Amino acid sequence: MEVFFYIVPSIMIAMVLAGIAAIVRKALRINQAWNGPTAEGRCLRMFTTTSGGSSVTTTLHHVYEFTTHDGRAVRFEEENGPATVLEGDITTVWYVPDRPERATAQAPARGRLMAGTGCALMFLGAFAAALVAFMVQFSLHF
Template sequence: MVIAVVYLVVSLGASVICGRLLDRQLKGPQLRAAWAEGLTAEARCTAVRTEEGQDAEGGLVTHRYPTLEFRTADGRTVSFEERQSRHVPAEGEFVTVHYSARNPEGATTRAASFGMLHARALITGVGAVLSVAIASTLALVI
């Protein structure tokens, strides 16, 4: 029984840590801040930077990062490189960006999604459910 309790405590802690780390890796806090205020603007793509690299199998992968420029509600012009977008606009093309008044440089073209809004809670919750299930099994077996 003690082993099951120790496992439960350690695995719940690991679930919380993994949830936080994955959320940060996916830029969750920055994206949620951009979506929270509901501010949007039309941004123009001023340039597209191309970067080449290798994937896990050693194959060549090309990444394209657009530089977008928009005007905030208070009239400030902001330019940023979008690294989260699935769609790369052509130079001169307009796209909608979501931004926060406190940090307009953290803008994104990605629309809010349930998964990104709740990524930390989902990962932590799944880990907690698995932890309880495995700890319960350990307690019954041992």
């Protein structure tokens, strides 16, 4: 029965580490795009998705299309874009030349990206530390 108090927190720590990796990957992807060239893009579609049960969360999605400097047409979808961008609007797109499908239409805001990423990492790190402390306390008392 005691093994239950090690397995469940370990699984939760693994999920926290996966979340940390996803947050860091997304921040690096956006930062790489901001360092790349820009192109004129068009918003092709705008839609929302909802998730959750008693507490519903709505996410705004945009589908953009642009042409790279070497003439390739690229279409990508981005979550949580500005609600002021509507279908048919022209916007600036930042992209990585090697992987233009990893483009972003979010205007560069490195400080905001760092602050948001840092806060999320601190929260998840504190949660993981609390789980480790729980497991240590459990092993010392039982």
